Amino acid sequence: ANQVLELAAAQSDEVAVDAEWPAEGGAPSKFGGAFTTNFVKNLWQVPTSTSYEKIFGMTREDMKRERFAQNPQLTNLQNNQSVFAIEDGSSMKATPNAEAATGYVPVSAVTATTVELNGGSMAGITTGSLYSIGGQLVKISSVSATHAQATVVKVGGQAAAVGSRATLVAYAFPPAVLRVSIADLAAPARAALTKQLAGITGVELVTSATEFAHVLVRPKGSDYIVIGLDGAVRHAVPAGASAAAAAALGNALRQEIGAHELASVENPAHPFALDFGFTNDKSTFRLNDPIEFKVRSARDGYLTIVDLGTDGKVVVVYPNADDKDNHIRAGEEKVIPTPSMKSMFVAQEPLGRGIVRAFITAAPLDLPFTEGDATQSALVAQALRKAAGAPPVAGANLMSVGSWATASVVYEIKK
Secondary structure (H helix, E strand, O other), X not given: OOOOOEEEOOOOOOOOXXXXXXXXXXXXXXXXXXXXXXXXXXXXXXXXXOEHHHHHHHHHHHHHHOOOOOOOEEEOOOOOEEOOOOOOOXXXXXXXXXXXXXXXXXXXXXXXXXXXXXXXXHHOXXXXXXXXXXXXXXXXXXXXXXXXXXXXXXXXXXXXXXXXXXXXXXXXXXXXXXXXXXXOOOHXXXXXXXXXXXXXXXXXXXXOOOOXXXXXXXXXXXXXXXXXOOOOEEEEEEOOOHHHHHXXXXXXHHHHHHHHHHXXXXXXXXXXXXXXXXXXXXXXXXXXOEEOEEEEEOOOEEEEEEEEOOOOOEEEEEOEOOEOOOEEOOOOEEEEOOXXXXXXXXXXXXXXXXXXXXXXXXXXXXXXXXXXXXXXXXXXXXHXXXXXXXXXXXXXXXXXXXXXXXXXXXXXXXX
16 A cells, blocks of 8 residues: 655644745745745755655754744654655665765756756755756856756866756855844834844844744833744843843844854755764753763764854854864764763753754864854854865855765753
């Protein structure tokens, strides 16, 4: 009998929401189901041997990272079969931690100087990204929802043909913009906060209560609070004088902007498998609970773990001054804190949801062993870009994808 797999965007007592997805080149934003859009993107990007369970787990973590207050559900899963397997094929079983053929984009049309790819923004393709097709190198010039146009920038080997495979070589990251709702603030408070954030990239202030926003700033009693989509209060500052309150809110939001930017740094090429999580698969912690991470990489490399905290603060937790040897061997599970570290990690206030990111790179990231402020996210991104190596063609926000992998988990701290 054929297997029926049931995917639900939310539980029966939850609302499955639509979200706003920024378009490229100043085009109007698009709206789509938060779960469906992320699930389809992951289907396009993962290696062909990836299982249904793995893709669903990735999508669920994507939802948590954006703090959507819904919990997707997967039912009737009976085995670890690849999402691309045929009904009775045994050669497409998912193999955890193994090197796997990376998903590719097929070529749908070719001219002397251009190539059309049968995949677009729904597949995570972005303008400016570089793809390899045999010996050719092409650069994406425009993207629609389902197709992408590319220009040949380097000729070599066998010419591209319809049906050829285009493989991502360097990714042009789209701007990561944190949308902040100030719809509930009085006019003077809006003006003061707008002045505080003037000239800062990576933020958009939303003044309509019906527009999508990642975080909301609201008055509450004698405070202003910043809350996420999950309803958790991430910051609280005294209302007081408008200038002082705006300065405090500005500092809090600058942290959130940096954390949002770093949370968006994915590697859509998935060059090798990276399993990252908490020991015992625990992701909800009470105050002062011990926290341990487990990591397994399909390649040798150097491990960096970064906490994007419940208050938006970005902190490099590993390597650190107690253990600078962050080398990890392929296939071996590494548990953090390591035996050589002098202290353990514990859950601390503020309450709410945070994100922990793991990066495996061929060379160590050049980072100071200090707790950063709002600039720490930029330091991590700069170090990652350096470790990834120069792309074959220079381009704005373009980053090579073949030598590094990343994974993330969302955690929640409760009383």
